[in-house]
Amino acid sequence: MNRLTTRALVLASTLAITGAVPAQVFGPRELGEQSKACIACHREHSPALYQQWGDSKHYRANVGCFECHSANEGEPDAYMHHNQLIAVLVTPKDCSRCHSKQVEEFSKSHHSKGARILGSLDNVLAEVVEGNRGFRTEGLPEGVSAAAVNGCWQCHGTEVKVLAEGKLDPATWPNSGIGRINPDGSEGACNACHTRHSFSAAQARHPSTCGKCHMGPDHPQKEIYEESKHGINFFANLNKMNMESPKWVVGEDYWAAPTCATCHMSATKKQAVTHDVGLRISWNNRPEVSIRPEVADAKMNLPGAGITWETRRANMVDVCINCHDTQWVTNFYAQYDSLVDLYNTKFGVPGKELYQLAKPLLAGAQFANELDWTWYELWHHEGRRARHGASMMGPDYTHWHGTYEVAKRFYSEYVPQLTELAERHLADADAGKAAAAAALRARLGEVLNSEDHKWYIGKMSPEEAARRQRAAEEFRSRYESK
C-alpha cells in the first residue's frame, strides 16, 4: 500500500530528465511527462477540475495529477489507466510525502479517529432505527444503511472498500469524511478541509469549511460562530482577512476577525500552526456530562492524554490576547466554566443517573421508548448547544437553543415521563421491576426536592421568592422613575 517507491521514482525521473543543469534541491523542476499525459485528456473532459488545479499551489510546484495519483504495483486500489498505474484515492499517507508534519499532527487528533463512530450509539441510530441493510453493493453484500452512508459517513468517514480493477465500492466512496479509513491503512482525508482540486489553505481557514460537519442540531458550531462577534466581524471584513497569505499569523497578517482556524489551528506569534484541533480546547462537551479533553484522549489512546486542559487553555489564551486583555480572557473563561458547571450539575449528572435508574423499566431496544429520545435530545442536542454556545459567546445558542430547550425538555417531558414510568411499575408483578420503580421514584423525588429543582414542585423558599420579587421590582423601578 506504500506508494512511496513509485512516486519517489516519479520525482527522481522528473529531475533526471532535466539533465543538463544541476537538479533542484526541492521538488520537480518541471511538470512530469505522466502528468502532462493526464492533462492532455482531462483539460477537455474535466475542465473545471483542471482549472482548480491550475489555480492551486501545486501548479507552480510542478505537482501534477500523477505526482499524487500514481500507485505501486500491488496496492489494492491501483489500476491501469491509459498505460499508467494509478489510484483514485489520495490518502494522508500519500500527502505525507510532501506534508509529513501536517499528517503527523493530524494523526494524533480526534479528527483522524472520526470513523470510530461506526461502533457507537449514533451508528445504531443510523443503521437500525433510521436505516436497514437495503443498500447492497459488491463490497458490502450483506447491505448497509443508506442513512449511514449519506449521513454519518460523509462527515465521520468510513472504511473505503476496493473492488475489482481498483474500483471503489459505491457505498464507501465518494467519501471525504475526516476519519476515513483508507486502503493503505492511513486514517483521514486531507480533502475534507483542503477541498479538491485546489487544496487551498485559504479554503480551510474559511468557517464554511468547518461548517460542513460542525453544524446542525447537535453541534451547531458554525451557527454559533456566525452569531458571535468573531463571526460578525469576519463576515463584515472578509476583504481585510488576507486569507490567501501563506504565513497568516494573527496580529501580523490579519486582525479584523478570527475564523475557526485562527483559534483552533493557526499560527500566533508564539505558536506554530497545528493540525491537531484539540490542543487549545479545555472542555470536551460531547458527552452527557462535560469532561476534560485529556480524559477523552486517554479513552481513545491518543497522545493528548498527556496534555492537560490547563496547558490547552493556555494555548488558547495565547490566541485570545492578540485582541483581548488578560482580564477579559480570564473573566470570559469564568463565564464559560460557569455554564458548563450549571448544565453538568443541574441537568447532566442527575439526568444521566435517572436514565440509568429507568433502564430496567424500559423496553429492550433502545429508542423503542419515548424516554430514550427525550434523554438523548436533552444531552446530545440541547445540552451540547448550550455548552458550545457559551464556549464561543453565541448568546442565543446558549440560551434559546440551549438552556431554554434543556429546561423545557427536562421539566415538561423528562420528569413527567419518568414519573409516569415509575408509577406504572410500582406494583409490577415482577419484583425486580417494582424495586426499580421504587428506586427511580425515590431518586426523582430527591432531585426535585434539591435546591436546583424545588421551584418546580412549588417549594421555592419564601425568602428566595421574596428576594426575587424584590430584585425584579427594584429593577423595574429603575426605569419607571426616569
Added chain:
Amino acid sequence: MNRLTTRALVLASTLAITGAVPAQVFGPRELGEQSKACIACHREHSPALYQQWGDSKHYRANVGCFECHSANEGEPDAYMHHNQLIAVLVTPKDCSRCHSKQVEEFSKSHHSKGARILGSLDNVLAEVVEGNRGFRTEGLPEGVSAAAVNGCWQCHGTEVKVLAEGKLDPATWPNSGIGRINPDGSEGACNACHTRHSFSAAQARHPSTCGKCHMGPDHPQKEIYEESKHGINFFANLNKMNMESPKWVVGEDYWAAPTCATCHMSATKKQAVTHDVGLRISWNNRPEVSIRPEVADAKMNLPGAGITWETRRANMVDVCINCHDTQWVTNFYAQYDSLVDLYNTKFGVPGKELYQLAKPLLAGAQFANELDWTWYELWHHEGRRARHGASMMGPDYTHWHGTYEVAKRFYSEYVPQLTELAERHLADADAGKAAAAAALRARLGEVLNSEDHKWYIGKMSPEEAARRQRAAEEFRSRYESK
C-alpha cells in the same frame, strides 16, 4: 392584454426619430423620449430604483422605463400616468418581446405552475387552519387569508387582480411569486429571480436568490447547499466565480464552485442555458413517496412528460463531470438513490398506507387530529429534508435534520398514535369503525414485524444482534489496539 403593438411602435418610433443614419438592426439607437420623461421625475423620487436600472444591461441597450411599462389601450391594468398609458406589472409576456426563448422554456417548467398550489392541501392549511377570510379587499370582497397572502403566495404566486384605474389589488400585489398569474394570462414573474430593477443574471446565479423560496423546514435546499462542498467552495471563492460574465460556462469561465444555477440551469460546454429547472433532476422528492419527474410532469400536463429521468440524469452528469470523474458520479448516484429507496420503502410507503387506513377513524376535518400533523411533518418536512439532503450531499440535513427526525417521528409519535387510535376503536359501536380499527391494527402489526421495523418490538434476530455486536467490537478494537 397584448402589449406587443404599442411597444413595437415605441421601438419603431425610437428608431424613426434618428432619421439621418440607417436604423440599427437590433434594439433602439438611443433611449426613447417617453422613458426620458419617466426618468426626469423618477431620478428624484425613486433614486435607488433609477440607479439600479442605470446599473443594468437594459441601460446600455436603451431599454428604459417605457419600453417595459408601456401598455395598450384596453389592457386591464393600463392607466394614464402623466399622459402616458402604462402598466405597473411587467409580465413574462412583456419580457418575451426581447427574451422569447427564456420565457418559452420557463413556461414549460414547474416553476411557471407554482400558483397551482392554490387548489391544494397546503392551501387548506393557509386558508382555513392558519387563516381566515379577514383580509377583505376591493378585488377579493369575500376575504382571503393573510397567511396565504404573506406566506404561500409570495413564493408560489397568485392571480393578480386589477382594480379601477389600473390599480392592483393589495392582497394580490406586491407579488413576485414564480407562478404568478398575470392579467394578460401569462404565468410567472421574471423578477422572482432577476430582481428589480437591475434584472441581473449574476443575481439569479447567486444561491441567495433561489433561497428566497427553497429554504425552511420543508425544502431547505439553500441550507443544504451551504453545508455541501459546493456551497463551502462557493462562499470561500466568491471572488473567483466570475458571476457577471455573460457567457458563464462552467469549466471555461469559472471553476471554483457551482451555484444552484450551474447545475440546474446554466451552460456547460455541451448544454445551453435552460430556464426549465426540471430538466436535470432525476427524482421528484416532493410527494409522500418519491416519483420520477416525468410522472410529475404528466400529472401537470407539462411537455416534460416525454423526457425520462434517465435523460435528465444524463443532463446532470454532463454538469458533474466538469469537476468529478465518471466513477465518482456513478457512485454518488448509487448513494443518493439508496437514500431515496430507504425513505420510500421503510417510511414513505407504509406510512402513507397506514394513514389511509387510519382515516375512517379520524375526525372529519384534516388537521383536527394530532395524527394529521404527525404524518404531514414526517413526509412533508422531515422526509423531504432527508431526500433533499442526500441529493446535494449535505450530511447533517440527510441525517440529523432528515432520517433521524423521520425515525423519531415514526417510532415515538406515529406508531404510538396509530396504536392508540386502533385500540380505542376496536370495540366501536359503529361496526364500520371497528372493522377499520381491526384493519389498521393488523397492518400496523405487519409493518412492525417486517424486517425493517422488528427491532422496535424487540424482535431483532439473535444472529443480527450478534452480527452488530461483533462489528461494533471489531471497530472499537481497531482504535484501542493502537
Added chain:
Amino acid sequence: MNRLTTRALVLASTLAITGAVPAQVFGPRELGEQSKACIACHREHSPALYQQWGDSKHYRANVGCFECHSANEGEPDAYMHHNQLIAVLVTPKDCSRCHSKQVEEFSKSHHSKGARILGSLDNVLAEVVEGNRGFRTEGLPEGVSAAAVNGCWQCHGTEVKVLAEGKLDPATWPNSGIGRINPDGSEGACNACHTRHSFSAAQARHPSTCGKCHMGPDHPQKEIYEESKHGINFFANLNKMNMESPKWVVGEDYWAAPTCATCHMSATKKQAVTHDVGLRISWNNRPEVSIRPEVADAKMNLPGAGITWETRRANMVDVCINCHDTQWVTNFYAQYDSLVDLYNTKFGVPGKELYQLAKPLLAGAQFANELDWTWYELWHHEGRRARHGASMMGPDYTHWHGTYEVAKRFYSEYVPQLTELAERHLADADAGKAAAAAALRARLGEVLNSEDHKWYIGKMSPEEAARRQRAAEEFRSRYESK
C-alpha cells in the same frame, strides 16, 4: 463617575503641547503622549487590537487608547496602570464626549433599556427554570445564573459590578449587551454594534451585526432578512454597497440593497441618521398581542410615547420609496397589517384570554405545567416569527416557521391541553377550581364555535365547504385544460 474633566484636560494638553502653531479647532493635532505610552507595549502584547485601532477612523483623528480609557480619580472602575489612571470600560457617557448626538438619540431608544429584562418573565426562565445561583463571584456573592450571564445578559446587558482596584466582576463583564448599565450610570454599550477596536460604521451597517441578537427562535430578524429580497440583493451585491462611505445616503451612495441599518437608522435624502431604532416601526410585535410602538414607549417612560405609529410609518415609507413606488408601499403595508390582524384576532387575543382562565387550575410555579410552555412558545416564538416574517417579506418565516407552527401548536397542543385541564377540574372538590374549569370550558367552547375556529370541530358551513371545493377545482382545471 464623570470622566469629562480628565479627558478634557488630556485633549487640552495634547493641543497645548503643540505650542508654536495655533491650536486646531477640532480634535487633537497629534496623538497624545499617554496613548503613545500605551501603544509602546500593546503593539507587542495585543497586536491585533492595536491594528484594529490603526484601521479605525480614530487613528487619523488622533484618538488613541488614553483618549477613551483615561479615568478620573474617584471613578469606581479607575485604577492605576503603568502610572496612568485608566478604566477598562468605555461607556456611552465616555463616547458622548465626541459623539453626543448619537448617544442622546440612543438613550431615548428601547435599545438603551435592554437590561430591563432583568426584572421580567424571561429572566425567571434563565434565573430559576434553566439556572440556579451557582455562579458566585466577589461582586455577586449570593450567586447568579450562568444561563443569564452567558445568555440573556450578553444581548440585553447587565449591571457591571466593579471590584477592588477597578477590576470588573466576571459575572458582569465581558458584556457588550446593548442595554448595559455602566458604573457611571449611563446605559448601553456602543461597541454592541461598533465592535472593538475599529468602531466602524460599516460594521454596524452590516446585517451580521444586528444578527448578534436579532436571530433565533423568538426573533429571527436576521434569518428573515436573509430570505427577503432585501437580503438576497445585499448578499449578491455586497461589492456595490459602498459600505465604508461616510455619507451613505440610500439612492445617492448605494442602491443595490438595503441593510437593517438602511431602513431603521440610516440617512435618506430627507431623513438624517438616527440611533433610536424605533422611529420607523409601526408595530411592536413583541407581546402576546401586537401593540403600537407609542404604547410600548409610554409603558417604558420613553419620549417616543409622543410619536405616533403613523409618523413612524411615514418615516419608513420615506425609505421605501427610494426603490418602490407609492402603490407598492401602500399595498405592502395592507398585507403586513392583515397578517398582524390575523395573528392577533385568531390566536393572540383568544389564546391570552384562555391562558388567564386556565391559571387558577395550574400548579403554582410558572413553567411547572406543560401548558405554560405551550402558550409561551405559541406567542413568544411562533407568533412573533409570523409577524416579523410578514414585516420584512420573508414568506417561509411568515408561513412555515410562523402561522403554520402557531396553528399546529394551537390545535394539536393548546386546545387539547386546555380541554383536558378543564375536564379534569369540572368536578373538583375545590369549588373555586370547579367554577374556573367551567368558565374555561365555556370560553373554549365559544372560541371553537367562532367563525375562525369552527372548522376544527367539523362545523364549517356547507356553503363555505362548497365554495372552497369549487375554488380548488376551478384552480386545478386551469392547469389541466392546458
